Amino acid sequence: MKNKFYFIIFLVVSNFANAQTNFEKGFYINNNNSKVEGFIKNTDWKNNPSSFEFKESENSDAKIVSIDYAKEFEISEICRYVxxxxxxxxxxxxxxxxxxxxxxxxxxxxxxxxxxxxxxxxxxxxxxxxxxxxxxxxxxxxxxxxxxxxxxxxxxxxxxxxxxxxxxxxxxxxxxxxxxxxxxxxxxxxxxxxxxxxxxxxxxxxxxxxxxxxxxxxxxxxTKKVMHNLKAAVMYNNSTLSVESYNPSYSTDFKNSGFGFGLEYELILPFNNNKWGITFEPNYTTFKNEQTLPASNMGGSPVIAKTEIKYFQVPLGIRHYFFLNSNSKLFLNAVANVRMIPRKKYLVEYSDRNFYEFAPTSFSAAFGIGYTYKKITGEVRYYPSTNISQHAYIPMNFSNTSFILRYEIFGKK
Structure with a gap:
């Protein structure tokens, strides 16, 4: 259900993105050496184009002008192609x-x-x-x-x-x-x-x-340069850990909320009007919960299952911005994440002395949507269910939704 929700958001924002590239005042020289003034769509080309979109006025329809019909074109004070x-x-x-x-x-x-x-x-x-x-x-x-x-x-x-x-x-x-x-x-x-x-x-x-x-x-x-941002991050996490034991008596779902903190380094790439970035956000998070499981046999005592995880995450992501105005913008994230749990220190433990271990390292994807206003950023990020068990036949699937608040403490424009 969550995946469908994010897919719908992605489609809506992608459609909205079509309006995010502006037509700027410019001109082109046609094959008759005549200067044709109007407005050119500024896509901030990374690769050299073979055509461009042109409007004679701001309200007229756009047309495609190919390289065979333009000797040169220029977007005023931004770029020129010959x-x-x-x-x-x-x-x-x-x-x-x-x-x-x-x-x-x-x-x-x-x-x-x-x-x-x-x-x-x-x-x-x-x-x-x-x-x-x-x-x-x-x-x-x-x-x-x-x-x-x-x-x-x-x-x-x-x-x-x-x-x-x-x-x-x-x-x-x-x-x-x-x-x-x-x-x-x-x-x-x-x-x-x-x-x-x-x-x-x-x-x-x-x-x-x-x-x-x-x-x-x-x-x-x-020449556009790469821009750098460093942001302090606080995150509120809603997490679920589902243990699927071969012994049904030990299968359970842990659910809890908690806080984490980290730092995000963002690299804004110097093309496509600074709409693309690479992010790196190491963070530290905790998860703790306790469940009472029914007795496995008549007359037996209930079993207490508890877990506590203190783990590091190292998410590396790609970010795409959709500018609303000079101060605010929406963005989408796609992230590859490494989760590290100190081995044998944190377990799923049962009151009858049984226990299961977590894998020291696990990998997951994540997807996020957020909004930035000046130096403040908010994001909702979803980490789909990932098996973090050390045991081949006992899956322990961990999923998490993070509500992240960031503040820019350093930015090099």
Missing amino acids: RADIDIEKSSNKLQFIGYDKDPQFTNERLFLKQLVYGSSNLYKFEENGLEKFFYSVNNAPIKQLIFIKYKATSENNQNGKYSSGDVLINDLFRRQLWTDVKCETITQQNIKSTNYTATDLTKYFTKYNACKGDLVSTKIK
């Missing part, structure tokens, strides 16, 4: 995908490149599923890729035998490109040597070059 028919190499920097080619293997593609810096020199970025490649142009020359390739050593590309087969080497041709094409009096070889193949370093370098060339305004799009 169309380019360009040679691109897409070698990966991830260890498991690094190849053996030192030289770039180009394919020609039509892309929207995100412009990071423009002026006397221009810097562009292409991103696709974690792959980042950078491009540049100087004085309106054709756009070219800055080359940075990681590759593995082989007998062919390592003829002097300096490296072992399989060692990861780097072709950092982009530094030579900067020295040849994007250099002026104030730039030294040390400046280029210290410039890494990242958006932050390259943006700084191209901005320095444009300033050297005397650009009155060297516009750059601000």
Whole structure:
């Protein structure tokens, strides 16, 4: 029943989310070089788009404008994308995908490149599923890729035998490109040597070059950074422990409420308008209850069953926000949780000296819905039933609903 309840909430909030991405004032340049002003849907693209939604006015219907019909588009003071028919190499920097080619293997593609810096020199970025490649142009020359390739050593590309087969080497041709094409009096070889193949370093370098060339305004799009929050948390828990013994006399349900406390660290990811976050919330919780079980035979005495658990949880989750206004927002959580109980210290004990042990570690999922207003957050989180028994044939299923109140004690925006 609880799962159905959360599923319904998820559908309602997901439908509500469709209205959460705003249309911002902007324009695009069509194939006739005409500037078409209006409103563009700001989805804060992580991967470079191949189209965008456009409205001529705030109240008009939206239409899809594909890359074939727009030479560039811009959301005012937020982002700018430029169309380019360009040679691109897409070698990966991830260890498991690094190849053996030192030289770039180009394919020609039509892309929207995100412009990071423009002026006397221009810097562009292409991103696709974690792959980042950078491009540049100087004085309106054709756009070219800055080359940075990681590759593995082989007998062919390592003829002097300096490296072992399989060692990861780097072709950092982009530094030579900067020295040849994007250099002026104030730039030294040390400046280029210290410039890494990242958006932050390259943006700084191209901005320095444009300033050297005397650009009155060297516009750059601000690179979004990861944001951090640290929150103190207090939780009120409604918990149930169901013991299913092979001896029906020892089967029982423990139910109780109690408090816990913890700290939540939240990482807000720098895309999709800061709607996604990763959470880590270690916490400490207690559960204690006692039940009287009927006697197992005629004339016998009732059996007292009791349990006490003091346990740590380490939930790691993904959070999605739905903004209501600048101060308040709803969110959904999906969590993977590790529950740790000190072994043999906490048990299910019976007055006839029988006892059952808890597993020292158990795993569970959890789902939550919450609301944030400024620095205060409230959440309802449900941990479905999970077997926490140490005994293979005696399930002890533990479930919990937490009502969590948090207060932000540190935030880096």
